[in-house]
Amino acid sequence: MRAFELESVEAIDQAVSHRRVHDGEAFIAGGTTLLDLVKLDVMQPEKVVDVTRLPLKRIETLEDGRLKIGALVSNTELAKHEIVLRDYPVLSEALLSGASTGLRNMASTGGNVMQRTRCPYFRDPDMPCNKREPGTGCSALDGINRNHAVLGTSEHCIATHPSDMCVGMVAAGATLVLEGPDGQREVAFEDYHLLPGDHPEREHDLKPGELITHVILDTPRGGGQHYLKLRDRASYEFALASCAAIVSLDGDNVSEVRVALGGVATKPWRATAAEEALKGQPATQENFERAADAAFTDAVAYSHNGYKITLGKQAIARALRDATARARA
Amino acid sequence: MTTDTGKTREYNLSAEKPRIDGTLKLTGGADYAADRNLPNQTYGYPVTSTITSGKLVSLELDEALAMPGVLDIFHHDNFDQLSRSPNSFADENLTSEPRLPFEDNEIHYQGQYIALVVADTLNHARAAAMKVKANYERSDEFLTDIKALDRGEGELPGEEQPGDASSIGDADSAFESASVKLDHRYSIAQENHSVMEMHASVAQWENDMLTIYESSQGVVFQRNALSKIFGIPPEKVTVISHFIGSGFGSKLFMWPHAIMTAVAARRLGRPVKTVLSRTQEYLATGYRPTSLQRVRLGADDSGKLLSIHHDGCNESSPAGKHDDTVSGATPKMYDCGGNAAVTNRLVTVNKCPPCPMRAPGEASGNFALETAMDELAVKLEMDPLALRKKNFAAADPTSDLPWSSNHLKECWDDAASRFGWDKRNPTPGAMQDGDEIIGYGMATQSWEAMRQHCSARFGFRADGSLLVACGTQDIGTGTYTIVAQTASELTGIPIEMVDVRLGDSQLPSGPLSGGSMATSTVLPAVSAAFDEALSQLKSLATAEGGVFENADPDTIEIQSGKLVQGDRSVEITQLLADNQLGLIDGEASAQPGDEQNQYSFRSFGAVFVEVRWDPGISRLRVARVVSTIDIGRAINPMTARNQVEGGIVMGIGMGMFEQAEFDQNGYPYNNNLADYILPVNADMPKVEVDLLDYPDYRHNAFGARGVGEIGLTGVAAAISNAVYNATGKRIRDMPISIEKLLSA
Numbered sequence A: 001m002r003a004f005e006l007e008s009v010e011a012i013d014q015a016v017s018h019r020r021v022h023d024g025e026a027f028i029a030g031g032t033t034l035l036d037l038v039k040l041d042v043m044q045p046e047k048v049v050d051v052t053r054l055p056l057k058r059i060e061t062l063e064d065g066r067l068k069i070g071a072l073v074s075n076t077e078l079a080k081h082e083i084v085l086r087d088y089p090v091l092s093e094a095l096l097s098g099a100s101t102g103l104r105n106m107a108s109t110g111g112n113v114m115q116r117t118r119c120p121y122f123r124d125p126d127m128p129c130n131k132r133e134p135g136t137g138c139s140a141l142d143g144i145n146r147n148h149a150v151l152g153t154s155e156h157c158i159a160t161h162p163s164d165m166c167v168g169m170v171a172a173g174a175t176l177v178l179e180g181p182d183g184q185r186e187v188a189f190e191d192y193h194l195l196p197g198d199h200p201e202r203e204h205d206l207k208p209g210e211l212i213t214h215v216i217l218d219t220p221r222g223g224g225q226h227y228l229k230l231r232d233r234a235s236y237e238f239a240l241a242s243c244a245a246i247v248s249l250d251g252d253n254v255s256e257v258r259v260a261l262g263g264v265a266t267k268p269w270r271a272t273a274a275e276e277a278l279k280g281q282p283a284t285q286e287n288f289e290r291a292a293d294a295a296f297t298d299a300v301a302y303s304h305n306g307y308k309i310t311l312g313k314q315a316i317a318r319a320l321r322d323a324t325a326r327a328r329a
Numbered sequence B: 001m002t003t004d005t006g007k008t009r010e011y012n013l014s015a016e017k018p019r020i021d022g023t024l025k026l027t028g029g030a031d032y033a034a035d036r037n038l039p040n041q042t043y044g045y046p047v048t049s050t051i052t053s054g055k056l057v058s059l060e061l062d063e064a065l066a067m068p069g070v071l072d073i074f075h076h077d078n079f080d081q082l083s084r085s086p087n088s089f090a091d092e093n094l095t096s097e098p099r100l101p102f103e104d105n106e107i108h109y110q111g112q113y114i115a116l117v118v119a120d121t122l123n124h125a126r127a128a129a130m131k132v133k134a135n136y137e138r139s140d141e142f143l144t145d146i147k148a149l150d151r152g153e154g155e156l157p158g159e160e161q162p163g164d165a166s167s168i169g170d171a172d173s174a175f176e177s178a179s180v181k182l183d184h185r186y187s188i189a190q191e192n193h194s195v196m197e198m199h200a201s202v203a204q205w206e207n208d209m210l211t212i213y214e215s216s217q218g219v220v221f222q223r224n225a226l227s228k229i230f231g232i233p234p235e236k237v238t239v240i241s242h243f244i245g246s247g248f249g250s251k252l253f254m255w256p257h258a259i260m261t262a263v264a265a266r267r268l269g270r271p272v273k274t275v276l277s278r279t280q281e282y283l284a285t286g287y288r289p290t291s292l293q294r295v296r297l298g299a300d301d302s303g304k305l306l307s308i309h310h311d312g313c314n315e316s317s318p319a320g321k322h323d324d325t326v327s328g329a330t331p332k333m334y335d336c337g338g339n340a341a342v343t344n345r346l347v348t349v350n351k352c353p354p355c356p357m358r359a360p361g362e363a364s365g366n367f368a369l370e371t372a373m374d375e376l377a378v379k380l381e382m383d384p385l386a387l388r389k390k391n392f393a394a395a396d397p398t399s400d401l402p403w404s405s406n407h408l409k410e411c412w413d414d415a416a417s418r419f420g421w422d423k424r425n426p427t428p429g430a431m432q433d434g435d436e437i438i439g440y441g442m443a444t445q446s447w448e449a450m451r452q453h454c455s456a457r458f459g460f461r462a463d464g465s466l467l468v469a470c471g472t473q474d475i476g477t478g479t480y481t482i483v484a485q486t487a488s489e490l491t492g493i494p495i496e497m498v499d500v501r502l503g504d505s506q507l508p509s510g511p512l513s514g515g516s517m518a519t520s521t522v523l524p525a526v527s528a529a530f531d532e533a534l535s536q537l538k539s540l541a542t543a544e545g546g547v548f549e550n551a552d553p554d555t556i557e558i559q560s561g562k563l564v565q566g567d568r569s570v571e572i573t574q575l576l577a578d579n580q581l582g583l584i585d586g587e588a589s590a591q592p593g594d595e596q597n598q599y600s601f602r603s604f605g606a607v608f609v610e611v612r613w614d615p616g617i618s619r620l621r622v623a624r625v626v627s628t629i630d631i632g633r634a635i636n637p638m639t640a641r642n643q644v645e646g647g648i649v650m651g652i653g654m655g656m657f658e659q660a661e662f663d664q665n666g667y668p669y670n671n672n673l674a675d676y677i678l679p680v681n682a683d684m685p686k687v688e689v690d691l692l693d694y695p696d697y698r699h700n701a702f703g704a705r706g707v708g709e710i711g712l713t714g715v716a717a718a719i720s721n722a723v724y725n726a727t728g729k730r731i732r733d734m735p736i737s738i739e740k741l742l743s744a
Helices: A012-021 A034-039 A075-080 A082-087 A089-097 A101-106 A109-113 A165-172 A272-278 A285-295 A307-328 B022-026 B122-129 B171-177 B219-230 B256-268 B278-284 B362-380 B384-390 B408-419 B479-491 B518-542 B572-578 B637-657 B715-727 B738-743
Strands: A005-008 A025-028 A047-050 A059-061 A067-070 A174-180 A183-188 A211-217 A224-230 A241-250 A253-262 B002-004 B042-048 B054-060 B070-075 B113-119 B133-138 B166-168 B180-188 B200-206 B209-214 B237-240 B272-275 B291-299 B305-316 B340-348 B431-433 B436-448 B454-461 B466-469 B498-501 B556-559 B562-565 B568-571 B583-590 B602-614 B619-630 B686-691
Touching: A012 A174, A012 A211, A025 A034, A059 A082, A067 A082, A075 A082, A075 A089, A075 A101, A075 A109, A082 A089, A089 A165, A089 A224, A089 A241, A109 A165, A109 A211, A165 A174, A165 A211, A165 A224, A165 A241, A165 A253, A224 A307, A241 A307, A253 A272, A253 A285, A253 A307, A272 A285, A285 A307, A307 B738, B042 B122, B042 B256, B042 B278, B054 B113, B070 B122, B070 B256, B113 B122, B113 B256, B171 B291, B171 B305, B171 B340, B180 B362, B200 B256, B209 B219, B209 B256, B219 B237, B219 B256, B256 B272, B256 B278, B291 B362, B305 B362, B362 B384, B362 B436, B362 B637, B362 B715, B384 B408, B384 B436, B408 B436, B408 B602, B408 B619, B408 B686, B436 B619, B436 B715, B454 B518, B454 B572, B466 B479, B479 B498, B479 B518, B518 B556, B518 B562, B518 B572, B518 B583, B562 B572, B568 B572, B602 B637, B602 B715, B619 B637, B619 B715, B637 B686, B637 B715
Parallel strands: A005 A047, A025 A047, B002 B583, B042 B272, B209 B237, B305 B340, B466 B498, B619 B686
Antiparallel strands: A059 A067, A067 A211, A174 A183, A174 A211, A224 A241, A241 A253, B042 B113, B054 B133, B070 B113, B166 B340, B180 B291, B200 B209, B200 B272, B291 B305, B431 B436, B436 B602, B454 B466, B454 B583, B556 B562, B562 B568, B602 B619
C-alpha cells in the first residue's frame, strides 16, 4: 500500500475547496471501497481528505415530507432508522442484504453511492480495463463474465454496479445533494450514475471538487415493498440479480409500481418497461412475469452470464408477488 | 528408548473435553507463525508472474529498489545456489513444489514467484513489490482447463499412471454381460484450501543454524527438506509450528516461500518474515485438482453389483507432480461381485502443483461413485439406501482381508432413522413446502485408517505437572487436548497439570498432521513413553532405600499422581523430591505391527441431506444434514464431532459453491475470498452428527481410527442426489451452480 497524505476537514466548504486545488485527491468516509482499492493499487490518491467530521450525520424529515439523509449516516444506522423501517422498508431490506454487519457499520450513505464495481479485471492493475485505464480494452468481454451485466452494457465495459442500497433508492425515488466549489446542486438519483458507453471511466455526474452531502428520499410511496437479492450463497456476496419492488393496489389492480434492479446492470437500474407493463393491470402472477420479461427486452448476454436474464426475471416476478402480498396485508 | 508395536493392552479412554488451548486462542496467546516478531526483523513480499506460461526475460528493479525502506530484492540472477530436496515421502523430506524458487527463468504458472522484495515494513515491501516490472516472453501454449481436452465419451484425457491401475476379477466381461449398465462422467472443479491462517515463514540464522517459524502440518518433513536444500545437518535446522489455523493439506509439505525467506534472512543477516496474501495463497500453495471421472457400474436386475469401473483424471503441474488417485478407494467400497478396475490419469496444467486437500482423492472419487450409485438406484427403481445395503462388503474386496471393525450397516440405519429417510418420496419434485421443493439424498462415507511410526517423550515434573512432547502438530483439530487427556488418564493427574509440547522439529519425531492418522499414531507413542517414564519411577521407588524397596515393580500401580503398592503409596512429587530430581522422563516410540497384514483398516459412515429448491427464484439451499460415522473410538467426542461437522461444511462448499476459475488466457479470475465462493454461516443447515462407539483395538491400543477427513466424503454426492430428488436434474459436475441448474 502506497503512502498518501491524510487531511481532516471540519467544514463542508473546506472540504470542497481542497479538491479544487489538486487532482489525485479522494474523500474518505468509511473507507470500505477506497482503502480496498488503494491496497490493490487500483486507486492511487496522493492525498485523502477525511470528511468524517463534517456535520452530515443526521436523518430529518423535510416540511414537504421527504426524508433528508446526511451522507455520513452509516448503512447500519440508515437501515435501522425507524422512519426508514416504516416508510421505506425496501431501502432497509436492501441495505441489510449487503455486505456484513462490520462493513455496514463503517460504510456511509454517500460512500455507498460511490461504490465501485467488483469486476475482478477492474480490481487487478495488471489486467486491461477501460474503466480503470481508458483504451486498454475490456477483459471481461471475452473473459469470464458470469458476474457481469446484461443491461446497459457497451462494447467497452460490462461491469455491474455493486450496490444494494442504490437499488433501493432508485425504487424509492431520491435526489442527491452535491456541494461543490461553485455551490450546491441537486441531481435526480436515477441520473447520477452513468452508463459506460464510450467512456466507462466516467461513472457518475460528480464534478471535480464536488462532494455528496445528502440523499433526499421522495415522499413515501406507501404500498407493499420488497427487496429480493439472489446470489450463490446466502450472505456476504454481491447480487447476481436483485429487485426492489414497490406496489400500490387499487382493488385487484396495480395502481402504482416501481421496479429497480441490481446485479444485472451497469448502474442501479430502474426497470421502467416493467413498471409500464404492470401499471393498471391486475396483480396476477402472469402479469408479474410479463412485466419481468419487459424489463429484459433489451438485455444482451455474454458468454457466461446468460443465466442472469432468467434469474433477473425471476427476481422481478417474485419481488412483485411478495410486495403485492404486503400491499394487501 | 523402547518401541511398542501396538496392542499390548486396551485403553478405555473417551471423554468430552473442551480444547485445552481454547483460552490461548481466544485471548491471542497462541503464537501462530506470523505472530512471531524477532529483534531486527525485516519483511519479505513476493513478486509473482502475471503470465501463464513463457519466460521471464528481465526484471526492472531500479524504481522498486529506490522505494522507502527497501533492503534488497532477490531473484534468479542473485539468488543463492541451493539443491533440490530429494523429495522422498519415505525419508520424510517431501516438498510440495520440488522446483526451487527462481531456479530458472521458466514461467509455469500465474502466481509463480519471480522475486522477493525485503524491506523494513510489510507496507514498504508490498509497495515496492508492486513497482517491480517484469518483461516476459509469453508462450501461447498453456492449459488451465482440463475439461477442454475431454471428448465426453470413452477414455479420459491425460497420461495414464501405471501405478494407479488396479483390478480384481474381470470387470470388463462382467460389465459387458450385466443386465443393467450405467456409464457416466463426473467432474469436480478446482477447490482452494482457503486456510484461515495465511501461510507464513519467519526465518532466522544464528551462525549456521536456521530457525524457521512456519504454519506447517509437518515440522519434521520441513526440517529434513531444508536440511537437504541448504546442505546442512538436520540438527542445525529447527522448524516451529506451535499453532496452525487450519491447513487442510496445503501445509503438509513445504512451499517455496519458506526457502526464499530463509535465503533472504541469511543474505541480510536479519530475520525475515514473509506472510503470503490470499491471492498468493490461492496461486502458489496448492489446491484440490480439478478431476474428471468416469464410472461404469454393472448390476443384475435385483441391484446386485457385478462390476465397477472407475477411471479418474486429475490436474498436475510442470512445477511438481501430484497424483490425487481419485479412483483408488473405489474397489473397497462395495461388494461388486469381485470385479473392479480402476485407473488414474494426469494432465499437466499451467498452475502451481496441486497437493492433498482434506480427504484427497477419496472426496473426489467418492462423489462420483456415490452419485453413480444413486443413478443406478433410479434406473432400478430401487431405494438408494437399499441398493447400498444389498452390496455391503463384508470383507475388503481388494484383499479379502477381514475389516478390523466395520459398523457401516449401523451407520446407514442410525442416520436414516434420525433423518427420517422413510418419509422420502422417490419421485422427483414430489415433496413440496410452499415455494420450495424438498429433496432427500444420501451417500456412504469412507476413509482409510492409517497409522505411522511415532516417538514421544513423557515426563513427571517435581511440581506435580506432566510434560508430554511429540514432534507432530495440532492443526486445530484438538491434538493438544487428546494428548493431555491421555496423559491425565494414564496418571490420574488432572488435565490442567499436563503441559503438552507439539510443533517443534527438535521434539521426538512425530507424524504429519494429515491423513486422519495423528490420533492413532501419536497416542500409542505417548503411552509407550509413559510406560518408560513410569518404569523409571518404579526403579526409584524400589531401589535400595526407596519407599517400596525391593518390591516387584509389577505390583506397583499409578493412581491419582501416586505410586501405590498394596496399602502403601507415595506422591510422585515426593519421590522426585526425595531423589532431588526435577524431572523424570522417558522417550519411546510406537509403530504399527503384524495387524497390518491381518486386517483391512477403514472407517465408514453415512450422510443424509435435505435440500430445498425454490424453482421460482432458482435458489438451492441445504436445509439439513445428518451423519453417522464409525471411527472406532473417539478419544474426545466433542472435538471429533467438530471434525465431522467441519467436513460437512467443506462438503457443502464442494457441492454448491467452490471453484477456482481461470479465463481463456489462464488468468486466475476469482483469486480472492470475495470472488471465490465459500459457504458462510448463513449457509449452514442444521447438522446432526452421531459417532458410533466401537473401539478398534486391532488398530491400536486406544481403539481410535482418526476422524479428520471422513466427514467430508459423501457430502457432495448426497447433495447432488438430493438435488435430483428435488428437481429431476442430474448435475454431475460440481459445484451445482445456479446456471447449471437453470440449463439442466
